[in-house]
Amino acid sequence: MSELLDPFFLLGQLRSGLTTAMFLFLIASGLSLIFGVLKIINFAHGSLYMIGAYIAWNMTLVLGRTSLGFLGAVVVASLSVAVLGGVVERLLLRYMYKRDELYQLLFTYALVLIFSDACKYLWGTQPHSVSRPPILSGSIDFYGVRFPHYDLFIILLGPVIAFGFWVLLNRTRYGRIIRAAALDREMLGALGANVSSLYTGMFALAAFLAGLSGALVSPIKSVVPGMDVEIIIEAFIVVVIGGLGSLWGTLLGSLIYGLTLAFGILIFPRFSIFAAFVIMAVVLIVRPWGLMGRPVR
Amino acid sequence: MKAKARRLSRRIPWTLVLFLIAALIPVLGSRYYTFLATDIIIFAVFATSLNLLLGVTGLVPFGHAAYFGIGAYVCAIFMKDLGLPFLLAWLLGGFGGALFAALFGFFCVRLTSVYFSMLTMAFAQIVWAICFKWNDVTGGEQGYPNVPMPSVAVFDWIPWLSRLRIDHKFFYLTLILAALTIAVMRRIVDSPFGRMLTTIRDNAERAQFIGTNVRLFQLIAFSLAGGFAALAGGLFGIFNRGVFPDFCYWPKSAEVLIMTILGGIHHFWGPSVGAAILILLNQYIVSYTEFWPFALGLILLVLLFALPGGVVGAIAGLVGRAASSSEGAPDAGVLGAKQDLFWLYRCKWREFRRGQELDHRRDRPQRRRQIYAVQSDHRTPASRPRARAV
Numbered sequence: 001m002s003e004l005l006d007p008f009f010l011l012g013q014l015r016s017g018l019t020t021a022m023f024l025f026l027i028a029s030g031l032s033l034i035f036g037v038l039k040i041i042n043f044a045h046g047s048l049y050m051i052g053a054y055i056a057w058n059m060t061l062v063l064g065r066t067s068l069g070f071l072g073a074v075v076v077a078s079l080s081v082a083v084l085g086g087v088v089e090r091l092l093l094r095y096m097y098k099r100d101e102l103y104q105l106l107f108t109y110a111l112v113l114i115f116s117d118a119c120k121y122l123w124g125t126q127p128h129s130v131s132r133p134p135i136l137s138g139s140i141d142f143y144g145v146r147f148p149h150y151d152l153f154i155i156l157l158g159p160v161i162a163f164g165f166w167v168l169l170n171r172t173r174y175g176r177i178i179r180a181a182a183l184d185r186e187m188l189g190a191l192g193a194n195v196s197s198l199y200t201g202m203f204a205l206a207a208f209l210a211g212l213s214g215a216l217v218s219p220i221k222s223v224v225p226g227m228d229v230e231i232i233i234e235a236f237i238v239v240v241i242g243g244l245g246s247l248w249g250t251l252l253g254s255l256i257y258g259l260t261l262a263f264g265i266l267i268f269p270r271f272s273i274f275a276a277f278v279i280m281a282v283v284l285i286v287r288p289w290g291l292m293g294r295p296v297r
Numbered sequence: 298m299k300a301k302a303r304r305l306s307r308r309i310p311w312t313l314v315l316f317l318i319a320a321l322i323p324v325l326g327s328r329y330y331t332f333l334a335t336d337i338i339i340f341a342v343f344a345t346s347l348n349l350l351l352g353v354t355g356l357v358p359f360g361h362a363a364y365f366g367i368g369a370y371v372c373a374i375f376m377k378d379l380g381l382p383f384l385l386a387w388l389l390g391g392f393g394g395a396l397f398a399a400l401f402g403f404f405c406v407r408l409t410s411v412y413f414s415m416l417t418m419a420f421a422q423i424v425w426a427i428c429f430k431w432n433d434v435t436g437g438e439q440g441y442p443n444v445p446m447p448s449v450a451v452f453d454w455i456p457w458l459s460r461l462r463i464d465h466k467f468f469y470l471t472l473i474l475a476a477l478t479i480a481v482m483r484r485i486v487d488s489p490f491g492r493m494l495t496t497i498r499d500n501a502e503r504a505q506f507i508g509t510n511v512r513l514f515q516l517i518a519f520s521l522a523g524g525f526a527a528l529a530g531g532l533f534g535i536f537n538r539g540v541f542p543d544f545c546y547w548p549k550s551a552e553v554l555i556m557t558i559l560g561g562i563h564h565f566w567g568p569s570v571g572a573a574i575l576i577l578l579n580q581y582i583v584s585y586t587e588f589w590p591f592a593l594g595l596i597l598l599v600l601l602f603a604l605p606g607g608v609v610g611a612i613a614g615l616v617g618r619a620a621s622s623s624e625g626a627p628d629a630g631v632l633g634a635k636q637d638l639f640w641l642y643r644c645k646w647r648e649f650r651r652g653q654e655l656d657h658r659r660d661r662p663q664r665r666r667q668i669y670a671v672q673s674d675h676r677t678p679a680s681r682p683r684a685r686a687v
Contacts, residue, residue: 041411095602101411102357106558107601109551113594121588229548233422240415274426281419285404288412 011145013262019151019220021258022158026213027231028238028250029165030206036245037182037202038097043108046232047115048085048207052077052214053223054119057128060218070133070219077215078208085207089200097199112228120225130218150219157216161209162251169247178202182245237280243293252292316476323465331468333580337573338475339533344556344568345482346525351554352562353486354518355498356406359414359550360421361526363401364394366428366545368527369534370435373444376535383447387474387531394527395520397424402519406512418547425545440541444534471532478528479569485521486565494518555593559600561607570609 031045059073088111096107131137132150139148169175180188181198189195221227234257242253257276264275289295322334343365350356372390375381381389401420408416428435435441452458452466461469485491497504497511505511534540543549552575560571575596582592604611 092598099601099605101414102351102554102558103601103605105359105414106551106555106597109555110594110597110601113590113597117588117591117594121591233547236415237419240419244411274423274430277419277423277426281404281416281423284408284412284416284419288408288416 008143008145010263011142013266014259015145015147015151015155017259017262018155018255019258020261021254022154023213023217023220024234024238024257025158025251025254026161026209026216028235028242028254029161029247030209031235032239032242032245032247032250033165033202033209034206035239037178038093038199040093040096040104041101041108041236042206043105043232044088044111044115045206045210045235046228046230047112047119048081048210049214049217049231050119050223050225050228051084051115052081052211053218053227054123054128054214055080055211056215056218057130057223058123060130065131065134067133067135070130073130074212074215078211081211081214082204082208085210086200086204089203093203094196094199112232116225116228123223125225127222127224128218129222132219154216158251158254162247165247234276237276240280240290241283243290246290246293249290249292253290316472319472320469323461323468328462328464331465333576335464335468335471335536337576338471339529339536340553340556340572340576341569342475342478342532343526343529344553344560344572345479345565346522346529347553347557348562348565348568349482349485349494349518349522349525351557352564352567353491353498354494354515355501356515356519357410357414358405358417358519358522359554360417360419360424360547361522361553362547362549363417363421363424363545364398364523364526365530365533365549365553366424366540366542367397367523368394368530369540369544370428370441370530371527372531373441373534373540374434376445376447377441377443383449383535387528390531391524391528394530395524398523398526399516399520402516402523406515406519418550421545421547421550425542425547428545429542435540435542438542440539441534442539444538444540446535467536471536474528474532478525482525483565490514490517555597555600558607559596561609561611561613563606564609564613567607567609571607574608 027045027049031042034040034042034045055077056073059076060069063069063072093107096104099107132148136149136153139146140152141147167175169178177188177193177198180193181195181202185195238253238257239250240253241256242249242251256279260275260279261273268275283290287293319334319338323331325331343361347358347361350358350361368390370390371393372386375386375389376383379386401417405413405416405420429438431437446463446467447470449466449470452469458466458469486494493504493509493514497509497514501511504514530544533544556571556575557568558571559575560569561567575593578592578596579589583589586592600607606614
């Protein structure tokens with residue numbers, strides 16, 4: 001227990017907690033966006049993330065291990081996942097909007113199954129790893145606590161994306177249309193907005209975020225089959241804690257989750273994942289719409 | 298002629314016929330067929346228990362595997378560590394599942410639609426995390442292996458049975474227990490209590506209006522479903538010769554949901570048919586390719602886009618259409634709550650016209666097993682709210 005009093009050790013835990021939190025925010029923000037606008041719980045979001053990671057790995061093989069090569073891999077991965085998301089929305093998902101939630105859930109689960117096997121078929125089952133880009137491979141030493149540049153980059157990227165989202169949603173014309181679509185789809189259509197292409201765009205944007213986070217996670221975690229199922233549950237917990245459809249709630253939820261995981265390990269070494277589920281259950285019991293969400297329906 | 302044939306087909310106890318046919322499977326002597334049949338029977342019980350919530354009560358649980366896992370662990374641990382006889386351990390497993398379902402359900406039934414599904418999943422994940430990490434009791438990640446096969450003394454008294462292999466014996470044990478469990482579930486669905494659950498599914502507001510404690514009914518249904526799932530889990534733990542945390546993990550919940558919907562949620566036997574189809578397809582496809590999840594995803598897409606009522610729903614629709622076209626009258630049994638509402642309005646209108654009270658039940662076509670919101674009001678006539686002229 002003496003570790004609990006060591007400020008440098010705690011700082012190290014804080015660093016890892018924040019990194020986890022910001023990664024989860026990148027993924028969960030897309031999930032939350034889709035739920036907020038399309039009213040669909042997208043289990044396949046984790047699969048898009050996994051596909052992003054695989055494409056990024058494949059592209060670094062093509063483009064080489066330079067910083068520019070990594071940047072190119074990230075861009076290609078996120079854009080191609082965005083295109084994939086748009087295609088899926090156009091061809092299949094749009095026929096599910098009017099169905100029961102149960103059928104929507106099963107539909108996205110079908111996508112999970114199909115994508116996971118497609119990845120196994122294309123890229124095999126052995127784990128792959130991507131090396132960090134040279135420009136971000138160093139680390140800062142802060143009184144004996146190591147801060148890798150890459151972690152700092154991720155910790156800074158999270159708030160940047162959150163701010164970008166906020167500007168998009170609250171300060172632009174598209175943002176107004178998106179918020180209107182979240183409130184009343186038919187009315188928006190009646191006022192002359194092209195709702196169906198807006199939906200495709202939103203799904204592609206969420207897929208873009210999933211692909212981006214998949215590409216960015218590849219230097220930290222190994223790229224393996226099964227990372228989709230693992231991440232979607234975590235992202236789901238985050239979104240439920242923060243509030244489905246709420247951007248700031250998602251940020252708060254990912255901070256709570258990341259820090260619980262990092263510090264929970266100190267208090268109950270074996271049950272930190274358990275603590276996250278308990279928080280999720282308690283939030284659902286007390287405020288089903290999440291800490292920062294608004295009660296809908 | 299056709300009506301006569303149908304009446305005759307109703308006389309035949311199809312369930313008993315099915316049971317007897319199933320009982321002949323070990324006679325084929327193939328261990329593989331017995332294995333498959335045992336698997337199907339256990340999952341039929343599991344899926345039917347899910348349908349108590351999904352099709353009958355209209356709740357969508359996404360963590361039903363938790364109770365399956367609890368039943369499996371409780372039964373296995375009581376048998377192996379405490380040395381209890383199988384039947385006792387099995388029943389205690391079912392009881393444990395029901396108890397946990399009641400505990401979790403208490404919170405779950407307070408939420409609606411998506412939030413209900415998510416909370417059931419959260420609880421299931423908590424159960425999974427405990428099973429995964431609590432090494433001393435559940436064996437943690439490694440699972441709980443070498444669950445003993447139950448030895449049933451009764452079987453040894455029957456000369457033909459006592460000579461069978463242990464897995465054939467276990468098949469008979471499973472068949473008998475599963476048949477009893479399914480019979481109990483059938484009885485529950487057909488009871489006034491089950492009718493009230495259906496009313497809640499169709500129109501929870503109206504159920505509340507006639508004085509039903511909707512949440513209590515849902516809670517009882519939830520814990521019953523959990524208990525039956527746990528009974529299925531207890532059998533599966535033995536069948537699988539080990540219990541693993543995967544039994545509670547969310548893809549298992551998704552799997553049983555797919556079975557139930559594949560079969561059709563609006564028929565009592567739908568989930569069982571779904572379980573049989575999915576397990577057989579699995580065996581068939583796995584023998585050709587390792588990409589079973591891919592195939593399952595495609596099956597699911599076909600199901601969602603082409604067969605929204607499930608396999609049994611589609612067959613019943615075809616049969617119903619053929620029957621109605623030959624008799625020239627719509628089948629009253631397939632009409633739903635909307636028709637019922639229409640009926641109520643018509644009664645009220647007649648009352649208004651005649652200026653007298655009219656029992657809205659008197660001149661309805663009565664059929665066996667019809668599911669109507671109004672009919673499931675099972676209280677005594679004196680306390681029943683009467684339809685009044687508006």
